[in-house]
Amino acid sequence: MTETRPKTxxxxxxxxxxxxxxxxxxxxxxVLVTQIDGVRTAGRIxxxxxxxxxEDKAAHAVAWRRTPRTEPMFGPPGTAYVFLTYxxxxxxxxxxxxxxxxxAVLVRALEPLEGLNTMxxxxxxxxxxxxxxxxxxxxxxAKLCRALAIxxxxxxxxLTRHPDLWIEPRGNRLLRPEDLVNTTxxxxxxxxxxxxxPLRWYLRDSPHVSVRAPADKARxxxxxx
DNA sequence: CGTTCGATTTGCT
DNA sequence: GCAAATCGAACGC
Numbered sequence: 001m002t003e004t005r006p007k008t009x010x011x012x013x014x015x016x017x018x019x020x021x022x023x024x025x026x027x028x029x030x031v032l033v034t035q036i037d038g039v040r041t042a043g044r045i046x047x048x049x050x051x052x053x054x055e056d057k058a059a060h061a062v063a064w065r066r067t068p069r070t071e072p073m074f075g076p077p078g079t080a081y082v083f084l085t086y087x088x089x090x091x092x093x094x095x096x097x098x099x100x101x102x103x104a105v106l107v108r109a110l111e112p113l114e115g116l117n118t119m120x121x122x123x124x125x126x127x128x129x130x131x132x133x134x135x136x137x138x139x140x141x142a143k144l145c146r147a148l149a150i151x152x153x154x155x156x157x158x159l160t161r162h163p164d165l166w167i168e169p170r171g172n173r174l175l176r177p178e179d180l181v182n183t184t185x186x187x188x189x190x191x192x193x194x195x196x197x198p199l200r201w202y203l204r205d206s207p208h209v210s211v212r213a214p215a216d217k218a219r220x221x222x223x224x225x
Numbered sequence: 226c227g228t229t230c231g232a233t234t235t236g237c238t
Numbered sequence: 239g240c241a242a243a244t245c246g247a248a249c250g251c
Contacts, residue, residue, distance in 0.1 A: 049232070059232085060232075065248090067248080068247085069246085069247065083232080084247095085231055085232065085233065086231060086233050086234080086243075086245085087244030088233080088243065088245075089234070091233085093232085106232060108232085125235085140234070142233050142234065186232075186233095210233095
């Protein structure tokens with residue numbers, strides 16, 4: 001019998017086996033996919049952040065902090081690291097580097113590509129609200145997890161083999177370095193000097209990013225000067 | 226064992 | 239612009 005399940009090309013283990021800053025840039029343009037209960041949702045990655053490892057004071061694994069939560073970051077490259085923050089929001093990371101060294105890339109925003117209706121349903125709050133625009137569906141790390149139904153059940157899962165969660169490499173070859181904005185990470189003010197490290201990247205022309213850098217924001221809104 | 230606070234989002238002032 | 243929501247990790251006693 002021939003399974004006619006469409007072959008989905010995934011990022012290989014080797015693709016994840018690089019430093020976080022490099023992977024953060026290479027993931028822009030790739031496609032994050034979930035297939036939950038047969039329902040496929042997918043989005044083009046347009047914003048990422050690198051969390052370097054034990055020396056990075058903004059990282060959960062700072063000072064080799066190894067707990068049940070951070071354990072997946074010590075796993076092989078290509079492992080998913082999903083955590084809960086503020087008691088209600090999930091964030092998704094792809095573990096990279098070498099096994100045993102805790103480093104990862106946070107995916108912060110997607111351009112929705114498939115399953116937009118499903119995304120909108122998942123993003124809708126308990127009470128009725130105005131329909132979400134496509135640019136509101138996945139423009140933040142917790143928003144995209146909600147839209148793609150990513151939660152802590154996915155942490156420590158293998159992105160190169162898991163049936164419901166993976167990243168496809170298509171689309172990222174057209175990007176050039178000048179298509180990306182490199183700026184500081186969001187929400188890590190507690191990290192002292194590390195809060196100023198330029199470890200966030202986003203697709204310059206995308207309206208789907210979460211927060212634009214001040215200079216780029218001015219550029220986008222710029223009609224004067 | 227109690228307290229603090231977060232790699233966020235949302236709604237109200 | 240600001241604070242609430244909401245709960246488990248992290249940490250101090």
